[in-house]
Amino acid sequence: MPRPAACLPALARGALLACLTLASSCVAASQDLAAPTPEALARAWSEEHVPLPPAPLVTHALVEAQVARLVRESGGLVASEVLGESVEGRRIHHLTIGRGSKAVLLWSQMHGDEPTATSALFDLGHWLVRHRSEPVVARLLDTLTLHVVPMLNPDGAERYQRRNAQGIDINRDALHLQTPEGRLLKALRDRVEPVIGFNLHNQNWRTSVGTPPQPAAISLLAVAYDEARSEDARRQLTKRACAVIVEALQPFAAGRIGRYDDAFEVRAFGDNITKWGTGVVLIETGPWPGPDPDRALVQMNFVAIVTALDAIASGRVMQADPDTYERLPENDGNLFHTIVRGGTVLAGTGVAPFLADVGLAGSRVVRQGPGGRTLQWQGSIADLGDLRVYGALESIDATGAFVSPAYSSAVAGAEVTIPAGTAAGATPKVQIGAPARLWILRGTSTPGRYRLERVVELR
Ligand SMILES: [Zn+2]
Incomplete structure (x- = not known):
């Protein structure tokens, strides 16, 4: 050779x-x-x-x-x-x-x-x-x-x-x-x-x-x-x-x-x-x-x-x-982990519903627990508005749906209500810096009640 x-x-x-x-x-x-x-x-x-x-x-x-x-x-x-x-x-x-x-x-x-x-x-x-x-x-x-x-x-x-x-x-x-x-x-x-x-x-x-x-x-x-x-x-x-x-x-x-x-x-x-x-x-x-x-x-x-x-x-x-x-x-640096695109945001901050993409970003962290080291995502809501120029590891089409904070541990398929008057207090919100946990919701025939289509979080 x-x-x-x-x-x-x-x-x-x-x-x-x-x-x-x-x-x-x-x-x-x-x-x-x-x-x-x-x-x-x-x-x-x-x-x-x-x-x-x-x-x-x-x-x-x-x-x-x-x-x-x-x-x-x-x-x-x-x-x-x-x-x-x-x-x-x-x-x-x-x-x-x-x-x-x-x-x-x-x-x-x-x-x-x-x-x-x-x-x-x-x-x-x-x-x-x-x-x-x-x-x-x-x-x-x-x-x-x-x-x-x-x-x-x-x-x-x-x-x-x-x-x-x-x-x-x-x-x-x-x-x-x-x-x-x-x-x-x-x-x-x-x-x-x-x-x-x-x-x-x-x-x-x-x-x-x-x-x-x-x-x-x-x-x-x-x-x-x-x-x-x-x-x-x-x-x-x-x-x-x-x-x-x-x-x-x-x-x-x-x-x-x-x-x-x-x-x-x-x-x-x-x-x-x-x-x-x-x-x-x-x-x-x-x-x-x-x-x-x-x-x-x-x-x-x-x-x-x-x-x-x-x-x-x-x-x-x-x-x-x-x-x-x-x-x-x-x-x-134009990448998000997840962008929820085209939904109507029910922000929970007291403002009227508005149309916006929601960008979630974060990093992976290693935690030392009793069972050893685990790998987790740690992230937050990093941007709101028209995010069409940005990319994401995952894009979720929420056209025609509502996007709210995740108010509970309800899972997809559940019927949920949105708490009223949430501008104050410790309730979660859709705002910059808030935890990266969202609900994607569809309206139902009952006013104020929604079907939870998907829970979105970094993982
Ligand atoms: Zn380096």
Whole structure:
């Protein structure tokens, strides 16, 4: 089987980039192997992924167990070390996978409440181990050495919060280096001198892309290294890697892939790691509809990362068209979780009924209860009026119906009355900031009585 290893004997980073850039003969030979298709990777993920809880419920303890399991089952392919400790003394793990001369750095959960890629990285590790003898995977393992930090901010993850235990946003600490987590990331980069890095995050559930607005399932950024957003070999490579990812995700998320703002952020790790010599691809996982969004989002992360790594290993990345990335629409914030459209609002505030769309928005929170961690939506009424220019994970047509606050725990099909004179007191209302629980009602032949068609709440 043709292997690219011959072109890469212990070259310096610059020469490695040149090897990628010049599409040398060894790279051309390795391209004879067909790349895995996104559909085949998605299928493999469905059949083989690690059965973890929904991504927000994956704890540091689970990450530690998964690190140990992956190393144990890898037959020597995966090694792990403890990079160091978080502020509160939690171990930060570094996995090394592969034997190639090109180092690739992937880090996830630098923000504690941005967990999707953490699960995908374990799926990547197990997939590589399981398929190691297949030519495409062998090529990847012979060409690349992956350096994986699955959870950089375990203290934040424990609290399901963005910041670390000092209250610092690690991704704004690349210059001051006052966080132990940030120092460990920089030290690892400096030690392994990766040819490319993948900075893996989640973006909030209001993030939209395109017109009309769609959920921005994945947003990509070939990270800038200066104010002028200059382009050099590093950035050409990351733009091409982003293009590869866009193509890979078309079967699953066409119209739902956006480009993240590429303004230079002087304090951020992606920007500084690029400046220090390693081009960085930022993958931001966003909103997805349905009752089990994590499944689709982890799967897409897996497909995106495997495809990008294969393209880098084969050299195929250099054939990707950067315009495929450049042409992506930029992200926006025009998404609601739910919009109830076209109903007559019985607001409960004392005002006369009026026609309005009602937009519900919120975020997912992790609660620590007696039975363990649970994942819940926390949201409110975020907008009222003509919301036709906005998108939603779910749009509900309430044309000809009434929309009121949910006054009780009545269920769909029940006959209900609306309390009179509710302008004062603690009764629920349809107003900005009020809890995201609504009734959709149809009038009945009895004045003042309604049939409860649907209870709407974030879930
Ligand atoms: Zn983030």
